[in-house]
Amino acid sequence: MSIDSDSVLIVGAGQSGLAAAHASLQQGLRPVLLEASDRPAGSWPRYYDSLALFSPACYSSLPGMPFGGDPERYPRRDEVVAYLERYAAALIERGAELRSDTRVEAVRPVGESGTSGFLVRLADGRELTASAVIAASGSFDLPHRPALPGLDAFAGPVLHVADYRSPDSLPGEHVVVVGAGNSAVQVAHELAAERRVTLASRAPIRFVEQRPLGRDLHFWFRLTGFDRLPLARAETPPASPVLDDGRYRRALREGRYTRKAMFARLDDDHAVWPDGRSERVDAVLLATGYRPNLPYLAGLGALDADGHPRQRRGLSVTHPGLGYLGLEWQRTPSSNTLRGVGVDARRVVATLARHLRGSRRHARV
Structure with a gap:
């Protein structure tokens, strides 16, 4: 089964996949989300019962939909699950497609380094072809x-x-x-x-005060631009302090x-x-901690010997139609968070959209 040339196939429908779908719609693309579980909330339903966000609700939303409620509260796990499900429903109303209970087994290139797209094999034996793929499957399943x-x-x-x-x-x-x-x-x-x-x-343990001068730390992150600060490339991400x-x-x-x-x-x-x-x-x-959960890319040549993606700021350095979202410290300190993944998604999808448009022009010549 082929997916049309204006579509982008997104592996995972957690916060990163949903941010990718929103950015795809903004670019005029049709996102197709493949989610292994039965609902679009990623790993959130499986976190420990008492988990609360480390950022207030006003700094914990994906693009286009505020979290709602008291903006200064720290939402609990089940609140995040409900928010992500509402977000997914809004995306579907706008034209995104969600296929739950759909596990991706392998991605293979079509043409040299995926220049003609990708062949995506599912766990039930079906195969899809797509011009662009975004790996947004997170790391929770690979502790x-x-x-x-x-x-x-x-x-x-x-x-x-x-x-x-x-x-x-x-x-x-x-x-x-x-x-x-x-x-x-x-x-x-x-x-x-x-x-x-x-x-x-x-x-x-390196503790950091959560509310210096009476304001949550994320207020100061936004005020100073820390959350948007591009990171130098590092083999080992720096350890995060305890808020x-x-x-x-x-x-x-x-x-x-x-x-x-x-x-x-x-x-x-x-x-x-x-x-x-x-x-x-x-x-x-x-x-x-966790490691990137990308076994379906093992045969593509897109990973290094340790199973980490060969990428720079979310874009594959081996396959031009392949992108990543939700990697820890992918581009900024907030890349793998509700508040930060949307910025990364916008950048990654914009580049993939240019790649798709260029591929279509090349095909017409």
């Missing part, structure tokens, strides 16, 4: 599990935060949370209400949970710390 000494032989449960929902997800009295980012601290704080919690990390309204640092200071340097190893059901001391651990929770 990073670091090679920590003894982790694979640990006697208790080891859970990544991608599979954590609430304190009921973990048994036992003593939980070690591995990580130093927002999710690690937020979950450690939640668990500490009823468990003994140790936060283990290679570097100290804190005071409660996380206070809980740490009061000993409600503790922070230690990364354990030297796990030994059966014990953690051995760098100073040689050993203590029993009932469960380990990894809040160690």
